[in-house]
Amino acid sequence: MIMIVVNFIGKHFVKIVSILLALLFMYAAANKLLDFENFQVQLAQSPLLSAYAGIISYGIITIELIVAVMLCLSDSRQAGLYASLGLMSAFTIYIYLILNYSDFIPCSCGGILEKLGWTEHLIFNICFVVLSALGIFVLVRKNKGKTWNAILLSISTVIVSCLVVIIMFISSENIIKKENNFTRRFLQHPIFDDKTVNLSVNSYYFAGIAEGKIYLGNLTTPLFIAMIDTGFQNLTRVKITLDKKDYPFRNIQLQVKSPYYYLYDGNVPIIYRGKLNDSIAHTISYGDAFFNQLSVLDSGKFVLRVQKRADKQYSIGSLDLNRNPKLELKPTVLEKQIDGVFDVDGRLGVEAGADKVVYTYYYRNEYIVMDSNLNIRHRLNTIDTTKTANISVTKLSDGRKKMNAPSFSVNKGFALLGDLILNRSNLKGKHEPADSWKTSSIIDVYRTDEQRYIGSFYIRNKNGKAMSAMISDGIYLYVLVDNELQRYRIRKDAFK
Structure with missing residues (x-):
């Protein structure tokens, strides 16, 4: 009986191998076609072939079907076996590279092979490489x-x-x-949901983080500073008293840089400063500059975004209270494309304890990295393709400018983490599931010292509302979502 089986296999070995390979390719192609969108998403998340997800997703299915047909026809069987050898060799080297050279190891394949790990999958593929080679060898000898x-x-x-x-x-x-051609690569669990505290209201924003405490400002009660330890054990609120307050304030903002806190409203050219253990804030600057954004460099030095009187355009400048003149503008930092106002609008930020100032544009794919003297170190790009602000601006009869069409926003905010910027994107990339986009905020991670995209991750919405701000101390990422303060533990080496 055994001899009969051996003789049968020997006689029909090439056909058996061809049928096995054809079934494998047909099943694989059908499995991809039945869930094609998911297949494209998985390819886009591949740590090796993300950039070619589009062409590969169509190409692999087409090749697998063609090779399966070739294996079933006697006239094209030999060519089909060579094609099978090449295809299985490509799959095998891909898995080898995944295991040894990729940034991370993604989830394994679906279908009948979903139970196999990457190592078992490698062995499976090697077996079919060997079968393809043996099939070629036997067929060539049979055909002399x-x-x-x-x-x-x-x-x-x-x-x-x-x-x-x-x-x-x-x-x-x-x-x-x-x-990058706007294909995101989602990192494998870079952060872990760790702890949450209910703040009762959703009007808080991050004022700073220092010495084991998170400081929060409140839009509805601007003269209160809220403090909570990073372990989320104790939340306290302190009312601040201004030494001079008879000004037409519109929007008082709070910022903390230990050992001081700062209060300001750029519509009124005034900056207050108080010690963190003192509820009285004293005027340290008045009449030096009107501004619409401010970041603290040190106790007497600030980075401002101002609107110039001459042409009403935005400009970045430094305010040094120990220098004369105190205000120095850097008109070449922000690059005008349309109107010099809306097209250069963005977010200004300073890394705590570091010689680094960052400005991200809202409506184009660029962020600017500067030193504390506002000398430009780098102009770097995010992975989306919006190089020119997609806005339409109308000039009113009184000289003011208004956007007359819905804005096409690219970036919404960021947090700095060493040599990294965690940028909140407002655009969906290629091959991304729409459901995840609707229920989450996407954070893209980049270097600030070179043009390099690291990867992306999600921050889930809460009660249908997206996150409003984030800040990091290097160990945890803190996020405000609706009325909650959420803490995420950053996995060690997550962004390397």
Whole structure:
């Protein structure tokens, strides 16, 4: 009986191998077609071939179906076996690169192979590479062809297939990290939901973080400073008294840089400063500058965004209370594209304890990194493709400018973390599931010292509302979502 089986296999070995390979390719192609959107998303999240997710998603299915048909026809079977050898070699080297050279190891495949880990999948593929090679060898001998030619062609097929995957891997890494075509790569659990505290109201914003405490300002009660320890054990509120307060304030803001807190309203050219253990804030600047954004560099030095009187355009400047003149504008920092106001609108921020100032544009894919003297270190780009602000501006009869169409916002806010910027994007990238976009905020991580995209992650909405702000102390990421303060633990080496 055993001999009969052996003889049968020996006689029909090529057909058996061809049928097995054809079934494998047909099943794989059908499985991808039935859930094509998910297949594209999985490819886009591949740590090796993200940049080519679109073309590969169509190409692989087409090739698998063609090779399956070739294996079923006697006239094209030999060519089909060579194609199978190349295809399985490409799949095998891909898995090898995943296991040894990728930034992270993603989830395994679906279908009948979903129970296999990457190592088991590698072994499975190697077995089919061997079967394809044996099928070629047996068929060539059966057809009385030249064995050495078949061996050389088989080796060449394997080498070329592997080289194609390796070249695509190297090219994809460069495209994704440096020349991205708006394909996001979602990091594998970079943060973990750790703790939450209910703040009762949703009008809080981050004023700063220092010495184990998070400081919060409140839009509805601007003269109160709220403090909570980073362990979320104790929340206290202190009312601040201004030494001079008879001014037409519109929007008083709070900012903390230990050992002081600062209060300001750029519509009135005044800055107050108080010690964190003192409820009285004293005037340290009056009449030096009108401004619409401020970041604290040190106790007497600030970065401002001002609107110039001459042309009403925005400009970045520094206010140094120990210098004469105190205000120095840097008109070349913000680059005008349309009107010099809306097209350069953005968010200003300073990294705590570091010589770094960052400005992100709202309506274009650029962020500017400066030193504390506002010398430009880098002009870097986010991964979306909006190089020019997509806005329409109308000038009113009184000289004011208004946007007369809905704005096309790109970036919504950021937090600094060492040499990284955690940027909240407002645009959906290629191959991203719409449901996740609707229920989450997407945070893209970039370097601030070079043009490099690291990856992305989600911050889930709360009660249908998206996050409003975030801040980090290097160990945790703190996020305000609706009326909650959420703490996420940052996984060690998550962004390397």
